[in-house]
Amino acid sequence: MMNRTQREAFFQQLKNNNPHPETELEYSSPFELLVAVMLSAQATDISVNKGTRQLFKVANTPQAIVALGEAGVQPYIQHIGLFRTKGKHLQATCQLLLDRHTGEVPRIRADLEALPGVGRKTANVILNTAFGEPTIAVDTHIFRVSNRTGLAPGKDVQTVEQQLLKRVPQEFLLDAHHWLILHGRYICKARNPDCAHCLVEPLCQFPGKTSQGKIRGAL
Numbered sequence: 001m002m003n004r005t006q007r008e009a010f011f012q013q014l015k016n017n018n019p020h021p022e023t024e025l026e027y028s029s030p031f032e033l034l035v036a037v038m039l040s041a042q043a044t045d046i047s048v049n050k051g052t053r054q055l056f057k058v059a060n061t062p063q064a065i066v067a068l069g070e071a072g073v074q075p076y077i078q079h080i081g082l083f084r085t086k087g088k089h090l091q092a093t094c095q096l097l098l099d100r101h102t103g104e105v106p107r108i109r110a111d112l113e114a115l116p117g118v119g120r121k122t123a124n125v126i127l128n129t130a131f132g133e134p135t136i137a138v139d140t141h142i143f144r145v146s147n148r149t150g151l152a153p154g155k156d157v158q159t160v161e162q163q164l165l166k167r168v169p170q171e172f173l174l175d176a177h178h179w180l181i182l183h184g185r186y187i188c189k190a191r192n193p194d195c196a197h198c199l200v201e202p203l204c205q206f207p208g209k210t211s212q213g214k215i216r217g218a219l
Contacts, residue, residue, distance in 0.1 A: 002149070014172075016199075021178035035065075039086055041082070041086070043080045062094035065090060070087045070088060070091050086117065138158075138161045140184075142177070144184055146180070147160070
């Protein structure tokens with residue numbers, strides 16, 4: 001595993017390259033972010049943005065989504081995987097926001113995770129991106145990067161999350177979520193990582209890396 005000095009250098013390099021990382025999901029309020037993240041499960045940010053750009057023009061509050069109904073929402077999200085299930089969860093979540101939280105997105109983890117279709121990963125994204133809390137939502141990209149590089153190895157997402165919260169230097173913790181996702185999405189890809197153009201390659205602990213970006217035993 002990387003030692004503290006290596007971890008500090010790892011994140012300093014990512015910060016130097018991208019001082020203010022942001023999610024690629026498009027949103028203008030905590031509620032819009034919640035909707036986008038709920039729709040993003042097993043889907044690309046591109047496909048989600050394509051739908052929410054149009055949806056949010058007609059319904060970008062819990063009240064408006066409930067008024068639109070499942071049938072009214074579906075045309076905007078039908079190109080997104082699992083859209084029927086996501087549409088049902090979205091309706092139920094909006095109703096709970098109205099019933100329990102006066103239509104506002106709660107800032108408490110337990111309240112977020114009580115919403116239909118919202119698990120720990122989604123709650124972490126909302127807490128970090130909408131409310132500025134130093135949390136890390138471990139998706140497939142972060143799981144891969146954490147294990148492959150030796151930053152925070154773990155056999156499951158919960159272990160990796162806890163390892164990251166312990167091992168990421170405090171000064172980088174707020175933005176670590178976005179840096180790691182973007183690094184995994186565009187550089188440290190599953191099958192063809194671009195090791196030759198990786199800013200943190202000298203710090204990476206993965207024994208199978210090559211300068212051509214072809215690896216053995218891809219994660």
